[in-house]
Amino acid sequence: MLLYEMAASPNAKRARLGLIESGAEFESREVNLITGEQKQDDYKKLHPLGRIPLLDDDGTVVWESGAILLYIADKFPDAGLLPKTLADRGQAYQWLTFGETSIHGYMGPMGFQMFRRKPEDRDEALLARGRQRMPEVLAALDRQLEGKEYIVGDFSIADCACAPWLELAEFFGIEMGEFENVERWMTAMKARPSWGG
Numbered sequence: 001m002l003l004y005e006m007a008a009s010p011n012a013k014r015a016r017l018g019l020i021e022s023g024a025e026f027e028s029r030e031v032n033l034i035t036g037e038q039k040q041d042d043y044k045k046l047h048p049l050g051r052i053p054l055l056d057d058d059g060t061v062v063w064e065s066g067a068i069l070l071y072i073a074d075k076f077p078d079a080g081l082l083p084k085t086l087a088d089r090g091q092a093y094q095w096l097t098f099g100e101t102s103i104h105g106y107m108g109p110m111g112f113q114m115f116r117r118k119p120e121d122r123d124e125a126l127l128a129r130g131r132q133r134m135p136e137v138l139a140a141l142d143r144q145l146e147g148k149e150y151i152v153g154d155f156s157i158a159d160c161a162c163a164p165w166l167e168l169a170e171f172f173g174i175e176m177g178e179f180e181n182v183e184r185w186m187t188a189m190k191a192r193p194s195w196g197g
């Protein structure tokens with residue numbers, strides 16, 4: 001398996017976490033977003049939108065980090081990256097999608113402003129909206145984590161989908177202090193060998 005990614009990308013980190021946690025062997029290919037490598041014709045033959053991450057599993061190409069996580073969980077069932085019961089899997093799917101829509105929905109556009117625009121060119125209204133709306137998202141996650149080590153109890157791909165963007169929350173000006181369960185869970189995520197891998 002070959003993962004097209006960039007070390008600094010939180011979306012790529014989602015996929016990388018899942019791959020490392022699966023125990024599978026994979027290779028990594030860095031795509032340089034700064035020089036625009038993702039928009040070159042060769043890469044866009046694989047990914048029509050020219051984005052990372054993308055997984056090439058011996059010719060089976062999957063893009064969208066959530067889809068890659070689900071693919072990995074399906075391919076390596078013994079890794080236990082999804083709960084056993086359908087009811088619990090429903091919860092894992094829900095929180096995986098929450099990572100994409102609610103967390104990335106606000107923080108992805110904020111990331112574009114913070115990393116790809118000069119400070120004087122940033123859309124401050126967009127950043128302010130993200131800072132205003134993220135506490136509601138964090139409160140929902142915090143409630144879910146009450147009394148649980150990971151989002152659906154045991155570690156799952158839902159954790160891989162939600163944690164990478166939240167590592168950047170304070171840098172984006174989002175207050176995390178009141179969300180103690182989220183803070184505890186982020187500490188547990190960062191302690192896993194996969195986090196720095």
Ligand SMILES: N[C@@H](CCC(=O)N[C@@H](CS)C(=O)NCC(=O)O)C(=O)O
Nearest residue numbers: 009010011050051052053064065066
């Ligand atoms: N929903 C996609 C988002 C992918 C995405 O936007 N990736 C960013 C990097 S974090 C990217 O490739 N941006 C390059 C560009 O749009 O030019 C996913 O979860 O995989």
